[in-house]
Amino acid sequence: MIKLVEPFWLDSDGTQYILRVEKQGVRKNPATGEKEQVTVYEENGFYPSMVAALTGCVKNLMLEKVRTGEATTIKQWITDIESLKDWLKQALKEDGK
Numbered sequence: 001m002i003k004l005v006e007p008f009w010l011d012s013d014g015t016q017y018i019l020r021v022e023k024q025g026v027r028k029n030p031a032t033g034e035k036e037q038v039t040v041y042e043e044n045g046f047y048p049s050m051v052a053a054l055t056g057c058v059k060n061l062m063l064e065k066v067r068t069g070e071a072t073t074i075k076q077w078i079t080d081i082e083s084l085k086d087w088l089k090q091a092l093k094e095d096g097k
Helices: 050-068 074-095
Strands: 002-005 008-012 017-028 035-047
Touching: 002 050, 008 035, 008 050, 017 050, 035 050, 050 074
Parallel strands: none
Antiparallel strands: 002 008, 008 017, 017 035
């Protein structure tokens, strides 16, 4: 898997790209019976191309900013999305070296 930006990861099953969200969970250890923290990667979306998956990641990040009140004005939303676009361009440029 490829770490994109907190909490998103990019994965593939060989036929499509899968956007995953990293979350903390609790499971019962079968050997000891005690509860323990585990990291899980929940499926967030399935995409035919990497560009579509990265676009989905940006969409999810922006939805979260609106939902949590982090972006409260159109100006702030535009600033945030421009920042994400710059991050994405830089990531693709570095990956293409």
